[in-house]
Amino acid sequence: MAIFKWFLLEWSNTGCMNNARIHHKAFLLTNGKVLVTGGYADSDILHSAELYDPLKETWATTGSMNNPRYGHTVSVLTNGKVLVTGGHNDTDTLNSAELYDAGTETWKAISSMDKARYYHTASVLTNGKVLVTGGLRNDAILNSTETWKAISSMDKARYYHTASVLTNGNVLVTGGIRNNAILNSSELYDPLKETWSTTGSMNNPRFDHTVSLLTNGKALAAGGVGNIQELNSAELYDSLTETWTTTGSMNNTRYYHTASVLKKWKKTWTTTGSMNYARSVHTASLITNGKVLVTGGYDNMGIVNSAELY
Template identity: 55%
Template sequence: HTASLLSNGKVLVTGGANGIVPLNSAELYDPSTGNWTTTGNMSVTRYGHTASILSNGKVLVTGGDSGGSLNSAELYDPSTGNWTTTGSMSVTRYGHTASILSNGKVLVTGGYNGIVSLNSAELYDPSTGNWTTTGNMSVARYWHTASILSNGKVLVTGGDSGGSLNSAELYDPSTGNWTTTETMSVARYYHTASLLLNKTILVAGGCCSLNSAELY
């Protein structure tokens, strides 16, 4: 599932699976009370999806799996607790990433379509609700990470593509192109990537049962 910190301080949890059954339910956690309340259901059950908080406060949910990979997307409005559908991605995908760029657009990268891992990327424009394709990554990958650097570029690390990857690449929003960068010392997927105050990226753990960490 996903968990997103809303501007009102509450946390929105969406979807997931309770074993083998995908969920469309969503709920809100209120830190002031420590309690959970249900909110509107998504239109589609999904897990392995993403949730991104847009500049207008709405939450964009993309893709995922629901017994098959999805290209659908929908928006949650915290002021009403309701969901509305928005433009669909050009490609079905789960295990992808979604990053909010400085221009307000959302960059979706990679993922898996149920058959093969993907190197494609696309951009969501909140002002139109439409998607446009952008440059492909040099390596297909899913269960990778994507981190926005202080210079506005997006660093993608690791992932799975028929085996763990140690490769990394950079997306430049000004050109829509990718360039490879230094590889990690350890191949990994299902890992984490955190932007530190000194502007370095801490990559930690991942599959399978890794305790190593490294800095970019």
């Protein structure tokens, strides 16, 4: 792991995770620690989990999930517990779900989803429910009794897409892959009506991209893979007009990435200090001290357990 000194634009190394992992998930808990779950390393699918303590800058193992999985989702619920759904165990696509209790550091299996899925999305809605979309199947929603309720399907089946909860409470789903075609379409889920509607399409089809909700309420889509090659393009979604507009491109094409820094108001990108390790399919989590924790992934030599702080 490394600490980025923003005033010197450099990184410094510190401890590593207990397990090298890729296609894992990391999420900030309400107690300020970061929970890292699952993924795989070499030929092993992992059910292990570990905690990063930003005060001590140390890693510690915690209770393991009931099922090894990668390509799953992790969501922190309004009660502080962590919901994990779906994924793959290298043999089967999973419909199982489980809850992590940060107080006891234990996992509890709960009722399974209606459809097995991986590389899907899960979004915590403003009403406390969790919307699960895509993967290779339809959609489901978790209600307060820990049971699953099928809802209307999206207009297009998709995976490797994104789902973002907008400031108005609606969920914006963008891009992904359907039947080997890369999508530029977007759609909105209204949690009050429990309905889907199409919205403006992106200017570029893309998957394995990122979508970030900005402080002005707009959503920034960046990078990913397009029809011909990896992308450095970026575009902004305005929920008021339901339209996308192109904005300044990143300095580098990238996919399986996390984020770059957008200069406020100028709609331009700026390079900053490089990480100590090249990596893809890693995670990045904004922690309570304002730093960003980057974990694991794949470098030019293999799967890594290193982590860094920005």
